[in-house]
Amino acid sequence: MRCWRLTLSLLLLSAPLAYGQPQYSEAACILLQQQIERFSHQPQLSTYQDSKRQFDNHCQNPLPAPTHDLVLTNIPAKPVTLTNSAQNTSAKPVAVLPAKAVAAAKPAVANPADGMNQILGATVKMLAIPFGILLAIVLARVILAKLFGITDSSIKGALAERQLRRVLQRELPAGYQHYANLVLPTTTGDYTEIDHLVLSPFGIFVIEVKNYKGWIFGGEKQPQWTVQNFRSKHSFQNPLRQNYKHTEAVKYLLELNSSANEGQVYSVIAFSSRAEFKTRMPTNAIYIELIGDYLQQFTQSCFSDEQLRQFAARLNMAADRRKVLGKLHMQQFDA
Known part of the structure; x- marks a missing residue:
C-alpha cells in the first residue's frame, strides 16, 4: 500500500502544473482508475472515495504523458485505454482472460x-x-x-405345525387335551416324535403334519407317495405308514392292547392347503383348516373318566421329559 501511494504521489508531482492545473496526467489518471477498480467492492473505504473524487475532478481531460519514459517497477504492465465508457466509474471494466483460461471456460x-x-x-x-x-x-x-x-423343510414343517396348533386351540371342545411334539419310547427300544396328540373321551388322535406344496399322488396302501410342483417331482414315505409307528408308541405308553383298542387310537394326517390331491384322498387325510370338524365327528365315548386321568398323567410325564427324551431321539440318528 505504501509503495502504491508513493508511486501515485511521484506521478502527480511529475505532471506539469499538477497543483496549478485542474487536470492530472494520463499516467496518474490510469493509476487512480486502477485504484478505484481495486477497491470497488468496498466503497465505504476512504481510499476508494478519495481516488474516485480525484478521478472525477482531475481526469476528465488528462494531460499528455511526458516525453521521457517513466519506468515504475512495482506497477504491473497492464494496457488500459481510457474511453468514455471506461471513464464512467459506475460501469465495471471487462476483464480480459488469458488464452488458457478462455480454453478452459469452453x-x-x-x-x-x-x-x-x-x-x-x-x-x-x-x-x-x-x-x-x-x-x-x-x-x-x-x-x-x-x-x-x-433346513427349509423343517422350517416349513414348523410353520404347518404352528398353524395346526392354532386351529386346535380355537376349535377343540372343553374336555379335550392337546399335546405337541411328544417324544415317546417304542416297543423296539428306540424313540419317535409325535407332532400332535389329542386326548378326548371319544378317542386318542395321533396327528402327523405335512406341509408339501404341489400335486400329491398316492394310495392308502402304497409305500411311497409323490409330490409334484411344476417340473419338480420327488417321492416321500407314505405318511399313513409313518404315523403307524406313532400310534403304536402311544398304545405302548398307555398300555393299550394293540388289537383290542384298534378303534380307540386314530391316525390322522394333516396337510396344508398348499397340497392338492390328484388321487383319491384317504379318509383320515385332512386339510389343517378342517381338522377341528373332523375330530368332532367322533361322538361315541370309549374311555371312562378314570382312564382319561391315567392317560393324561402319563402323557404329562412324557411332556415334562420332552427335552431329555428329545436328546435320546436325536442321538439315535447320529449313531
Whole structure:
C-alpha cells in the first residue's frame, strides 16, 4: 500500500502544473482508475472515495504523458485505454482472460463412453443391494443347516405345525387335551416324535403334519407317495405308514392292547392347503383348516373318566421329559 501511494504521489508531482492545473496526467489518471477498480467492492473505504473524487475532478481531460519514459517497477504492465465508457466509474471494466483460461471456460464436449460408464456404475449399485440380501439369506441357510440342522423343510414343517396348533386351540371342545411334539419310547427300544396328540373321551388322535406344496399322488396302501410342483417331482414315505409307528408308541405308553383298542387310537394326517390331491384322498387325510370338524365327528365315548386321568398323567410325564427324551431321539440318528 505504501509503495502504491508513493508511486501515485511521484506521478502527480511529475505532471506539469499538477497543483496549478485542474487536470492530472494520463499516467496518474490510469493509476487512480486502477485504484478505484481495486477497491470497488468496498466503497465505504476512504481510499476508494478519495481516488474516485480525484478521478472525477482531475481526469476528465488528462494531460499528455511526458516525453521521457517513466519506468515504475512495482506497477504491473497492464494496457488500459481510457474511453468514455471506461471513464464512467459506475460501469465495471471487462476483464480480459488469458488464452488458457478462455480454453478452459469452453464447455466440454460430452463423451458417450463417460455416459455409458455412469449408467453401468448406477446399474451395478442398484443390483448390489438385492444381490447382497440374497447372499446373506443363502449364507444364513447354510449356517442354520450346518450348525443347528435347520433346513427349509423343517422350517416349513414348523410353520404347518404352528398353524395346526392354532386351529386346535380355537376349535377343540372343553374336555379335550392337546399335546405337541411328544417324544415317546417304542416297543423296539428306540424313540419317535409325535407332532400332535389329542386326548378326548371319544378317542386318542395321533396327528402327523405335512406341509408339501404341489400335486400329491398316492394310495392308502402304497409305500411311497409323490409330490409334484411344476417340473419338480420327488417321492416321500407314505405318511399313513409313518404315523403307524406313532400310534403304536402311544398304545405302548398307555398300555393299550394293540388289537383290542384298534378303534380307540386314530391316525390322522394333516396337510396344508398348499397340497392338492390328484388321487383319491384317504379318509383320515385332512386339510389343517378342517381338522377341528373332523375330530368332532367322533361322538361315541370309549374311555371312562378314570382312564382319561391315567392317560393324561402319563402323557404329562412324557411332556415334562420332552427335552431329555428329545436328546435320546436325536442321538439315535447320529449313531
